[in-house]
Amino acid sequence: MIRTEPLVFLALWLLRSASPGSCQDQPEQVHLSYLGDPTSMMVTWTTFRPAESLVAYGRDPGEAFTRVARGNATRFVDGGKLQRTMFIHRVTLRDLVPGQRYAYRCGSEQGWSRPHVFRALLSGSNWSPRFAIFGDMGLLNPQSLPRLKQETDMGLYDVVLHVGDFAYDFDTDNARVGDAFMRKIEPVAASVPYMTCPGNHEEKYNFSNYRFRFSMPGDTESLWYSWNIGPAHIISFSTEVYFYLHYGRQLVAEQFRWLEKDLQEASQPERRRERPWIITMGHRPMYCSNNDRDDCTRHESIVRCGLDPHQYGLEDLFYKYGVDLELWAHEHSYERLWPLYDYMVFNGSTEAPYTNPGAPVHIITGSAGCQERLDPFVPEPRHWSAVRIEDYGYTRMKIFNWTHLWLEQVSDDQDGKVVDGIWLIKEKHGSEVQH
Template sequence: ASLTARPPLPLIRFLLQTMHCVGRESNPGVYGSMVITWTTEDKVDSVVEYSQWGGKFLDQTAKGSSVVFEDGGSEKRKMYIHRVTLSDLKPGSTYVYHCGSDAGWSDLFYFTALDESVHWSPKFAVYGDMGNENPQSLAQLQKDTQARMYDVILHVGDFAYDMDEDNARIGDEFMRQVESIAAYVPYMTCPGNHEQAYNFSNYRNRFSMPGDTESLWYSWNIGPVHIVSFSTELFFYLNYGLDLVFKQYEWLKKDLEEAAKPENRALRPWIITMGHRPMYCSNADRDDCTKFESYVRTGRNDTTPPVPGLEDLFYKFGVDLELWAHEHSYERLWPVYGYKVYNGSVEHPYVNPKAPVHIITGSAGCRERTDPFIPTPRDWSAFRSSDYGYARMQVFNSSHLYLEQVSDDQDSKVIDSMWLVKEKHGPQAWL
């Protein structure tokens, strides 16, 4: 067989580098590893050739396997999703690689193995809602990524618009577009509403996140941070199984309980969540976050049994920062819980706040354009913008986190920034 339709499409995937497998029924990964994922239309071998930067060129070989993915569209297109794990990587070292087989090889790419220490300061790009059409932020993100500005990308739901369209060819094209980012740094994801077709099958098959839930929910550790990724969509697509939303809730509870234990919080004091549909927003539409009793925030009472919401759970375990998308805009909230503002002080609202901080950054660019806001901001809304753009975040240490929003409409100008400073983490920080 030969790769006649297209060359291999590599995507680096971070498997897990952590000292603690938090909240897991099984080990989600191993130390010093990276998962490479790519797609072919023919059944061929799954091979990655790689080498440490400056060493003997491509002197190491790793082999993996592929699974057949059949799209749910009318053509029932089949493709092979390849996954290869590179192990025993040296933290902080750069590796050059290509993937494929003797039937065809990708271009050469490089990545830096993540530091396994809890004392380093990881840097992130954060955004959601990027499509094939009108991907306004993509060019600058490519430039930033290849300039090594980021250690990790966090894509907070909604890809391609939509991956299932044209019998999943739109999904193929999206993967080609983000290759210039995702082949260089770990590309971590959560599902959005635009992935719902055929029970989220394109999302579940194309992305290789930690754990055994087909990337729907998972957690992982990086530096002083425990990051929890989950699916807000389980609250809305109950036709795929009401039991899933309860399974996720129980998993979230166990994961946060483990992460909040004093010995774990001492190592990784920051807990950050990422989910697609926000609990709060001040946009001028009828999305869930515009309702006082949003499903994600307070749950659903129209099911048997009722579905619990997530705000109380996240507050109970002292989640520090909640990252969202879905609204095609940027909005920074004051520290908020139950629609009430709990600033640290009038002069320094984000210094020792008494509630979690919410950030919505869903304006990376897609065919649906940006979303407007209601004329008067809510009391809990601190800053908002409908510019295309994305966020940058760096966790400096156990007490200081920096986040800024970049406007693609204004030549990458930083239009908003904040320091989140916490001397205490966990529920005791709210006292």
Template structure:
């Protein structure tokens, strides 16, 4: 495949000027494999390949790997992810914030090394991302320059469709780094309202019944660290900014019938019971994830970084259904409009599945109004 570059941009980090080249591939055929490499007269990359999605893109069953908090040191999950991706196990990867630790370090040389490190994954499948707190330096400039997600928001928030799922990526960091301006927070919230409303139009929800969101910092937390699990900090994302309670996401996601919410930030894996406002709303005692009455939340932040793992609280809350602090990552298989399958891979246990569950829904949409 030969395609000339569409655009080039540069990022300045102190004394270094780093160039990023972008190419848009047009007229790709569905369900086809393309072999490519990148380069110029100065040299060429290795040869990679990717496969486009089927033409009837809502009527197939994509498989994804999902994780957050992977650095270029101690990236425990990377070797297994590389091998599985190149075997064709995944149709996309979702990285839920915190890259490299940190991309701006050493005049952004750490970011360069990290991008080379994930090339053996990201060159084969779409590598979908959202910003975490470790991307904050210089107004997220390394993150904005290095990743190119759908839309025109510098990859801070966006959505895309894959099989029967509408995925929504958002920035939790706009709630914490208000020094960069209040406008990002308001613009994101307005965009989320509009995107979720559109996804819930009858014709859209019928075609893609599942809505799955992902953002870096979780709404609920069972970390032993006081500063990470302080209720006031959790409230920013869940209920909105202090005092005024503006721009809270829990009510918004509940109103629009979000099915699954994925987070990272905590360096462990947690599966929550269906939850809203600190109350559990299982489908039933026997089948909690069959027709649940609230969104299901997952925290998957243990792919491995130099900060290593984090302990759980000694007294785990009632909404914590399962937890593990093994290094690892999450797999999602979207079987159809009624069945999602999740499993957690442990790198400590040589790829063993330490948790798995089905989410089964006969219908999708807003949850019952809570009195």
């Protein structure tokens, strides 16, 4: 059980008396996650020796570090030859005031992290959350990261969505590359909730580095989860269960059943009225026009159509429940599709294709930066492809209200220029408005 108490004197004593400790005692790789409750926030970090799991925090300015929350740590052994051991600490901060700014430090008397600051998310559905969205960011060549850090410091984002592929790879060099990546992204991930889904580069040792390092809503070791923010219900899932069947075909069936149940609940009329936007995030896209042999370049994509004989396909499922927006990565480029179902375009109109469209909108944003560089496109765009950009960059999204959502693509190659942007406008949501 985790307790949160206003232990002013204990907090100050811990912070002032903490010895520098060794590198193994020092908290690192600090990151936040949002569990769906605006009065709470999860703090996760790593040490390399056992230690208490404490977070000293308070309102900023004026009450920094006046409260202490306690949590627990999970021992994680990497699957590499050295069997390196680390301790993943998790503490939930509770009784936060929505919209309030907080300062915090995490650790124990053996060592404390540097101070970080975050703002608790707002409550209810009547507000406009802002997101940075990207996939495929490695330790080497993370070209978009400096700009993302700067914009996070400027307060441009409420949440970051990382749509798979981290570090390249978490397990490389007995997980030292994973450690270095999490240190590198800490300035972003420790300041706003860092929400993730697994990609193909997380597969090693049954996705163990991914499952242990992150603390997403629900089961902390799950590959899928959902959560609410403002007027949106966001679903994160694993496309990788379709491609690594040596871990068990039953995982595909289990995730599919979970997705259908979650979509059924989110689509209930009273829930859809409160949070009309349903947005999915998964790593490998159903469609793409890149010049490679990835799943999305095939007519019968596994993610789209499912396993033989056409079981557990996601396109029909998402279409059935009126998913509005599908976010993908994996391809190291940016591609915006027309509203699309089964290779057929269902634009709202010729003049306003994204106003009341008849099918989900797909965005592929996998060019944040990694050592594999960018992916080229086929020379002629497909009839369902609206915009293709082969630059390093990332996507911004703002959900203004129940009917209007703004998406734009930022090119890091072009010094932060916005190179694409659309209004997605839906006066009605749900399966009844799909063609």
